[in-house]
Amino acid sequence: MGSHNIEPLNMMNPLDPEEFRRQAHLVVDFIADYYSNIEQYPVCSQVEPGYLTKTMPKSAPLRPEPIETILQDVNKHIIPGITHWQSPGFFGYFPSSASTGSFLGEMLLTGFNPVGFNWLASPAATELEMVVMEWLLKLLQLPESFSFSSDGGGVIHGSTCESFVCTLVAAREKKLNQFGTNRSDTLGKLVVYCSDQTHFSLQKACQIVGINLSNVRSIKTKMSMNFQLSPDALTMAVESDVRAGLIPLYVCFTVGTTPTTAADPLLILSEIAKRFDMWAHVDAAYAGSACICPEFRHFLDGVEGVNSFSFNLHKWFLTTQQCCCLWVKDRTDLTKALSTNPELLKNKASDTNKVVDYKDWQIALGRRFRAMKIWMVIRSYGVIGLQEHIRKHVKLAKHFEALLVADNKFEVVVPRNFAMVCFRISPFALATVANGCSDEESNRLTQALLESLNGSGLVYMTHAMIEGIYVIRVAIGATLTDEKHVNMLWDMVQGHVSGLLAK
Numbered sequence: 001m002g003s004h005n006i007e008p009l010n011m012m013n014p015l016d017p018e019e020f021r022r023q024a025h026l027v028v029d030f031i032a033d034y035y036s037n038i039e040q041y042p043v044c045s046q047v048e049p050g051y052l053t054k055t056m057p058k059s060a061p062l063r064p065e066p067i068e069t070i071l072q073d074v075n076k077h078i079i080p081g082i083t084h085w086q087s088p089g090f091f092g093y094f095p096s097s098a099s100t101g102s103f104l105g106e107m108l109l110t111g112f113n114p115v116g117f118n119w120l121a122s123p124a125a126t127e128l129e130m131v132v133m134e135w136l137l138k139l140l141q142l143p144e145s146f147s148f149s150s151d152g153g154g155v156i157h158g159s160t161c162e163s164f165v166c167t168l169v170a171a172r173e174k175k176l177n178q179f180g181t182n183r184s185d186t187l188g189k190l191v192v193y194c195s196d197q198t199h200f201s202l203q204k205a206c207q208i209v210g211i212n213l214s215n216v217r218s219i220k221t222k223m224s225m226n227f228q229l230s231p232d233a234l235t236m237a238v239e240s241d242v243r244a245g246l247i248p249l250y251v252c253f254t255v256g257t258t259p260t261t262a263a264d265p266l267l268i269l270s271e272i273a274k275r276f277d278m279w280a281h282v283d284a285a286y287a288g289s290a291c292i293c294p295e296f297r298h299f300l301d302g303v304e305g306v307n308s309f310s311f312n313l314h315k316w317f318l319t320t321q322q323c324c325c326l327w328v329k330d331r332t333d334l335t336k337a338l339s340t341n342p343e344l345l346k347n348k349a350s351d352t353n354k355v356v357d358y359k360d361w362q363i364a365l366g367r368r369f370r371a372m373k374i375w376m377v378i379r380s381y382g383v384i385g386l387q388e389h390i391r392k393h394v395k396l397a398k399h400f401e402a403l404l405v406a407d408n409k410f411e412v413v414v415p416r417n418f419a420m421v422c423f424r425i426s427p428f429a430l431a432t433v434a435n436g437c438s439d440e441e442s443n444r445l446t447q448a449l450l451e452s453l454n455g456s457g458l459v460y461m462t463h464a465m466i467e468g469i470y471v472i473r474v475a476i477g478a479t480l481t482d483e484k485h486v487n488m489l490w491d492m493v494q495g496h497v498s499g500l501l502a503k
């Protein structure tokens, strides 16, 4: 506790406009330089665990430090520990696409830094969110029933997981109210359905909202059925639960699953949900972006039959983290489950029910002005620019897929729906094994191929296990990825696979 004899900093003004201008320009230059040099960095960070905790000072600095010194340390200590998701050689997971429009929107929203929990707390934050959600609704040709002009509406959440939690709570409260009486008894009987391809965060959301994990049915899918959720399997599972006295609550369909980008048939599945009075949600976290192009919109056919729909702008829509757009068909389902009305926030606009108070559509009270970022992105690129962005990556994925198909050393394991290709080394690639090697041997070789490609630092991809088969997922969607990067990847795949097969 020696700090009591430190001189005070009489001159500090953390929001001096001229100092802001000077320092912010330095940071803008720093980021621009980062993007100019991005291909020089290993795509996946190669540091060892604890690298930073070992080198950083053990306690916070007492005195202010100049931005120049801090930026030097970003270069020296932080960048080596970054996995460069914006690198054109990044093909891992799903993309997290950035853009100038998004960066500038982020600056503006942080510049104002309002906390728009209700309309009055910043009318522009709420109303711009309603505007961009209506724009996106039209772009995706979502049904009018999801619009603010009928009983629905849209909200920006931080993540798909939050959208799962909020729609599950809405469904839970609706169901518990229907059953009235014994809440805890009914709660224990509620069942949630999904497929074994559904994103794992649905299970987390079920844990959060108090669904018995033994009542979460993960229905098995098959490669021969392109990993779609089978209407018959769903019906059978629900019927068997109903016979056992359980209560179907919620079912999640996915358009663009995480392992393979499979798309569930919404039209027929939503009919089943209605028949059993379940809440149906569509998770199109990754693939929703593609559906702004008319040639992909058919993947959403049937969405008019579900209760809610969400997709992540922060994956493939040139928008930085974190923006998950959620629409519901009946906004009162959400607000009945999530609203609070503390004395502290009482105001005329809210009392007369003339406004949307987004605090009642989400988990937290406080919220960022994310609509500013989305508005900037859409205006900066226009619908045509956004569609071109999607189509460019789809075209590159088709190109990469064609190269694989033409080479009998490889197998494209599942059909490509969007801009991700799943492949493995074919069991027939080893000339020494006439009848083809086993899946295990192919798995081992494919895994070794992925590790050697990633080890180069020039590219980065991730994998999935599907029906016992190890596949390399090539997710094309980084904003800077061009044909030359995909061709480089192909040359590398060729080089590394010959090395492996020669061993």
Ligand SMILES: *Cc1c(COP(=O)(O)O)cnc(C)c1O
Pocket: 094, 158, 159, 160, 161, 162, 199, 201, 254, 256, 257, 258, 283, 284, 285, 286, 312, 324
């Ligand atoms: C990425 C992904 C998620 C998780 O999204 P978060 O916004 O990170 O929670 C959920 N579902 C699918 C299909 C995804 O691809």
